[in-house]
Amino acid sequence: QKEVEQDPGPLSVPEGAIVSLNCTYSNSAFQYFMWYRQYSRKGPELLMYTYSSGNKEDGRFTAQVDKSSKYISLFIRDSQPSDSATYLCAKESGGSNYKLTFGKGTLLTVNP
Amino acid sequence: NAGVTQTPKFQVLKTGQSMTLQCAQDMNHNSMYWYRQDPGMGLRLIYYSASEGTTDKGEVPNGYNVSRLNKREFSLRLESAAPSQTSVYFCASSEMVEQFFGPGTRLTVL
Numbered sequence: 775q776k777e778v779e780q781d782p783g784p785l786s787v788p789e790g791a792i793v794s795l796n797c798t799y800s801n802s803a804f805q806y807f808m809w810y811r812q813y814s815r816k817g818p819e820l821l822m823y824t825y826s827s828g829n830k831e832d833g834r835f836t837a838q839v840d841k842s843s844k845y846i847s848l849f850i851r852d853s854q855p856s857d858s859a860t861y862l863c864a865k866e867s868g869g870s871n872y873k874l875t876f877g878k879g880t881l882l883t884v885n886p
Numbered sequence: 887n888a889g890v891t892q893t894p895k896f897q898v899l900k901t902g903q904s905m906t907l908q909c910a911q912d913m914n915h916n917s918m919y920w921y922r923q924d925p926g927m928g929l930r931l932i933y934y935s936a937s938e939g940t941t942d943k944g945e946v947p948n949g950y951n952v953s954r955l956n957k958r959e960f961s962l963r964l965e966s967a968a969p970s971q972t973s974v975y976f977c978a979s980s981e982m983v984e985q986f987f988g989p990g991t992r993l994t995v996l
Contacts, residue, residue: 782926806983817890817976817987818929862929871917871936872983873944878928 777801780863780877789886793850797863797877800844806866807839808874809848811859818862821848853884887912890988892977898994899967907962907991909977917980918960919944920952922973923990929976935960967995 810818836849860879867875920932931944935954978985
């Protein structure tokens with residue numbers, strides 16, 4: 775089993791919808807969980823990260839970690855066409871170097 | 887600040903040719919990383935460097951070598967390119983958990 779599993783989609787929603795993106799992970803040993811956004815033909819950029827469990831909110835984006843079920847979620851409220859991108863979840867993969875293990879990414883399209 | 891820069895942006899090689907991908911960061915980060923991204927496979931770590939003078943293998947190191955030239959620069963070398971190395975290559979740097987990525991190099995090996 776890969777350490778981080780993510781449904782690749784694609785996911786298509788109308789503008790204004792609430793989007794839920796999800797990942798599962800298999801190793802509970804480490805604490806940092808990340809969400810990256812990647813526009814077509816660009817490098818990934820960090821959206822937000824959480825330490826341990828619980829929620830973290832930043833504007834229209836909310837990241838949630840449920841350690842009991844090993845579930846990572848990203849919610850996007852009032853989605854916009856500019857949110858159309860691939861979203862990558864990642865978790866710290868151990869050691870002292872903050873290496874990350876990434877999911878495969880979910881392609882999201884928000885239709886005007 | 888330019889952040890993380892990568893050269894070249896695009897490259898086409900023939901099987902067996904060699905090349906070096908260059909990466910530089912101006913954020914004074916200690917750690918640097920090389921990833922490859924393939925359709926359906928996500929980002930996979932090739933090599934990383936925790937600090938100047940150190941390098942370690944990641945998930946998919948075979949066929950690659952790296953050099954941490956100084957704190958700013960981390961290069962990735964393909965000694966004898968193979969079609970399986972056709973991919974988009976990203977360099978990243980970090981000081982703590984947040985990794986900053988470059989724009990990528992699109993490499994095709996014929």
